[in-house]
Amino acid sequence: MSLLTSAGLIACKNTTSSPALSEDKKYDTVKGKPIVISTWDFGKEANEAAWTILGKGGKALDAVETGVKVPEADPTNQSVGLGGRPDRDGRVTLDACIMDHNYKCGSVAGLEHIVHAISVARLVMEKTPHVMIVGDGALQLALENGFKKENLLTQKSEDEWKEWLKTSKYAPVNNIENMLPGGKYNHDTIGMVAMDTDGDMSGACTTSGMAYKIHGRVGDSPIIGAGLYVDNEVGAATSTGVGEEVIRIVGSHLVVELMRQGYTPENACKKAVERLYNRNPTAAKDLQVGFLALNKSGECGAYALQYGFSYSVRSGNENTIFKAKSMFPEKKKEK
Ligand code: SD4
Numbered sequence: 001m002s003l004l005t006s007a008g009l010i011a012c013k014n015t016t017s018s019p020a021l022s023e024d025k026k027y028d029t030v031k032g033k034p035i036v037i038s039t040w041d042f043g044k045e046a047n048e049a050a051w052t053i054l055g056k057g058g059k060a061l062d063a064v065e066t067g068v069k070v071p072e073a074d075p076t077n078q079s080v081g082l083g084g085r086p087d088r089d090g091r092v093t094l095d096a097c098i099m100d101h102n103y104k105c106g107s108v109a110g111l112e113h114i115v116h117a118i119s120v121a122r123l124v125m126e127k128t129p130h131v132m133i134v135g136d137g138a139l140q141l142a143l144e145n146g147f148k149k150e151n152l153l154t155q156k157s158e159d160e161w162k163e164w165l166k167t168s169k170y171a172p173v174n175n176i177e178n179m180l181p182g183g184k185y186n187h188d189t190i191g192m193v194a195m196d197t198d199g200d201m202s203g204a205c206t207t208s209g210m211a212y213k214i215h216g217r218v219g220d221s222p223i224i225g226a227g228l229y230v231d232n233e234v235g236a237a238t239s240t241g242v243g244e245e246v247i248r249i250v251g252s253h254l255v256v257e258l259m260r261q262g263y264t265p266e267n268a269c270k271k272a273v274e275r276l277y278n279r280n281p282t283a284a285k286d287l288q289v290g291f292l293a294l295n296k297s298g299e300c301g302a303y304a305l306q307y308g309f310s311y312s313v314r315s316g317n318e319n320t321i322f323k324a325k326s327m328f329p330e331k332k333k334e335k
Pocket residue numbers: 079186187188189207208209210218219220221239240241242243244
């Protein structure tokens with residue numbers, strides 16, 4: 001297959017209909033392969049790194065690992081890898097998972113001292129008979145396999161944590177982790193999915209999780225089916241936001257199954273958000289959860305509970321940030 005031909009596909013309108021949803025609108029924006037999409041604006045830089053592999057006809061699995069390593073290594077990104085915000089005890093603990101086109105997957109949770117949690121997840125997938133390894137066991141496995149032990153707590157994250165300690169009740173109040181001091185939303189996991197020139201899909205998801213979480217808390221990001229799911233026949237999805245909510249509905253798997261039923265990526269994400277909202281509409285008003293999906297035709301889409309979720313798409317010659325549609329409009333800033 002000619003790489004140039006396939007890489008040249010860009011900005012096609014979604015032409016497939018969505019039989020399961022009559023009011024379906026054709027808003028999916030980009031179509032083609034290879035393609036890589038990732039959560040939030042910082043996904044743009046991660047997409048570029050992934051593209052160094054995808055653009056040369058490389059494998060989606062290598063691309064997603066390479067891509068998410070960018071924010072993992074960035075000390076200024078306080079929600080992923082090095083420089084991630086710590087738990088309430090001041091410990092930076094990372095959650096990550098990776099999945100390929102063949103249902104192979106690997107995951108780590110509560111991993112400390114290793115910058116590239118995603119590569120340890122890949123190690124679990126490729127070098128062990130297991131899917132998920134947590135805490136000290138994950139660290140031990142990493143060290144045995146040549147990963148370097150590092151201090152992940154940057155001065156900035158430490159200072160902010162100490163500030164948080166002054167005001168926090170130091171008790172697990174439901175969703176208190178959702179908002180950081182100063183009213184900033186605490187949401188920035190990177191989830192990335194890609195399809196290579198062979199049409200194979202893979203995904204990766206990595207985060208330091210909710211800031212100031214209880215030590216040992218695990219979110220959706222390392223849980224296959226919740227934070228990430230890839231089905232090479234149908235598509236792939238990933239999530240960001242309050243992990244507990246995503247786990248309850250096994251969100252990414254749900255999005256993929258909705259795409260299997262014929263929903264476009266955006267409407268599959270929307271349906272999953274509605275499922276979550278319907279469970280507890282009152283709580284959902286103050287939560288953020290966003291889903292991002294790519295189908296086998298190279299169409300992508302996203303949807304979030306709250307305004308503000310963005311995602312980055314690299315396909316052809318363009319690397320573009322899109323604003324996801326949301327159930328709730330932008331919140332007015334309180335004075
Ligand atoms: C978690 N989903 O640990 C992650 C956090 C997150 O945007 O996405 N923040 O629940």
